[in-house]
Amino acid sequence: MRLSVKIAVYMVGIIAFALLLLTYLTNAKFRSLQEEVEQSRFLVLALDVKTTAERGLALGLTLEQMDNLGGILHRLVETHGDILSLVILDQQGELLHLAGALPDDSGLSSGLERLQRPERGGDDTLVLSNSRSFGLMVPLLNAFGQQAGVVALHYDRAASSALVRQVTLEQLRFGLAALLLSCVAALLLTGWYLRGVTQGFARLTRLVEGRERQAPVVGGLPADDLERRFQVVHQQVGELEAKVEKAENALARR
């Protein structure tokens, strides 16, 4: 393998390492940003339902008595195609109003249990996530600030996952293209930059093999230095060959 190619391989290795890290880092940031945007969009809807429900609670109605809630939930599910389900549960986990189809692994009961833990703030939103859907659980508070139930919204992560996949593939394409270009550029530039060294050694090789005649050497590269010194070595080889020949002749005469 040529010297320039060997060195270029290592150069490309460093570039590949840095590109990999950069791609990973930016992709991770994109994922979290994308998730944040999606989540906040659905949180706006869930909070709107919460406002409506809490207005009723403040008037002294129970969640069961708020017949209009079902209609609101249905309208929201119809308007926003990504929403899988919108439900209102009471404190015991009983499903009071439902729009859409609740995912199998909705995690509502464990979510409710977590929301009811004393260490949680009464108004904290809980985020649920599994491979197919994201969920938000927002507690409903009565006029005394006590939890009276929960609004739970599940939305499909298929569209979001597809977007992430698309962007990841694009990033991989950019990374590979940059790596390929860097590879070509590294090979060309290293070849060009090391031409003095490689040509010097190639000439030195030809000189040793007797395919080229010695010429005065000027320059500061390693091959030039060796070539300058090879002139002395060459002379020594010549002298040695003469001695060997002399010995051969002497032995032949015997």
Add this chain to the structure above:
Amino acid sequence: MGQKVIEERGLKRLSYGLIVLTLALLTAALSGVAYLSLQSFERVLQPRLEAKAGVVASVIGSEIDRALAAGIPLEELRGFQPFAAAILEDHPEILKIELRDSSGQTLFASSEQSVPAEASWNETVAVGTAGAEAGRLAVAVAPGYVTDRLREIQAEILVILLVALFLTFEVLLVVVAMFVTEPVRRLSHLMADGERGFFRHLVPGETRDEIGRFAAAFNRVVRREQERFAALEEAFSRLRPTAPPELSALMQDLGERLRPEARPAAATEGSIADVRMPLFLFFFATELSRSFLPIFARDLYEPLPGLSYELTIALPIALYLFLVAILTPMAGALAGRFGSRLLFLLGLVPTGVGLLMTALANDIAMLILWRAVNAVGFALTTIAALDYIARAAGRSRRAEGMAIYTAAFVTAGLCGTSIGGILADRLGYHATFLVAAAVTLLSAFMLVINLRDRGTSAMGGGVRLRLADFGTVLANPRFQLLILIAAIPTQLLTTGYLFYATPMLLDSVGYSTSVIGQTMMVYFVVMILMGVPMARLADRVGRYRLFAGAGLLLAGLAAMLPSSLEGSAHFALWVALSMGLVGVAHALCIPSQGAILLQEADRVGGDRRTAAISAYRVLERIGSVLGPILAASLAALYGYAWTIGLLGLYVLACGLLFTAISLLRARGGASAVN
């Protein structure tokens, strides 16, 4: 052989040129990919932001519809501004919401601020009663929101660039040494023999590159002459009893010049550069957990019988340092038995296994156990590397060898700490240990392909450390002074403050491991940049005690910075400044402490000189072991910021004492001379 073997300037120019080329390509590639990624993110996220703006508008719209249904005219909705402004507080990507009448005239807005022309407007939500449209809501989405949010990882991207920069230096210097400098050096040595007319050695390792082809051609010439001589010698042996004296003399002369030697010329054996890459990777693997190890220990904490909470969480670091300190002198003997290559490989086994099992550890006892296994690996590997360097460098290039060892350690510290922090932040602690185990494997691979076995150990033949050597050091007041009030405080601050308390402090105020890694990285950057210039300055000035004292004083003061700035804005920046100053202080005092140690060891003299230095090195590690334990114990009482301040105060006091005693001794010495 007094000839200069290599045109060093030309080779250095070659290395630096290649580094510049790599950095140019690296910057272009990273900038290009970052720019294109950003474009892609904007394109994908902007419609999602606009969709969200639409949802916000519809929620506000339903409230307005309710007000209109209650009979309040659109023009009278004076509460719109505070209502909309309050909603926008939770949605930073939305710049402004306007309520417009049916003619498009703005009636009310969430704020008075102007909206940039490139902002996109969502005007899809109509407001009104009984199906009659009274007006519309217009929501302006910030144009550069995605770019602004990606600025949050700007520091991490800069860290990647910085790490890549140091990596480029590290790797390319090794690569140029491996493929150019060392082969040329070997050739040059043989050429020097050739200039005197001796051709008994062949150039080892004929590669297929241009230099290798030249080496092969040179070897062919040498082999040809050696073969001719071998044939002559055979013919001559048949004639020997009757050979004339002049022919015998000629044959003897030729024999001295051409008879092949079984052993390769010492100068043409493996080089120091061969060990640099595996060593760097090994250190990199061990440093990946630097920024989060104490936090990881705290997270895995479970009560252990007879151990306090503080001691338990400090134990994974303290025990590791203790084992490294006591195993390192023992590992020296193993280098003699196994040879450095095999010992290095053997050392990588506990390192890799330890890291892998740490990744799987789910309680503190397991973590402590596997860290202990890691310590065994560290002791074996570092001794093997030092042994290899000692033999490959020989006496003439020992300083260069040590510089390579230190450079690998500090550069790996920089890269490992920062990258480890980023990885832990994204992948988690366990996965980062898995990455570290994989890097250990890579180190083993590089070792197998790079390192040749160099036979018996340089250390095996060295002076062995005896218990009496510790006595020699401890009984000597000059060594006592150096160990107790210079070396131990320096080591204590390094492990107690930098490696233990910093991650805990920054974590306690809510910084991510990525930021912790970047903060700790500053110490290594400063050490890399200032280490050699400061050491040279100390050598030039020659007042090592002054430098050692100044370093201790500065380190003490720098460590007091976090406690005095606790709770201030951008606290991590202040801690980073403190780290940087400790780096400057250590660059001032560590080489000077080494120089004073050599001076004191010279006073011991004789064959125990080296043993005294080794004993000192073991004893100074008491500071390393005590650092995390002391920091953890103090933190339980005073919190991390004040603990660091107290450690700083201790180092400052030691610095004052060291300087005062040094000055008194200098004055005493001067008056004795007078």
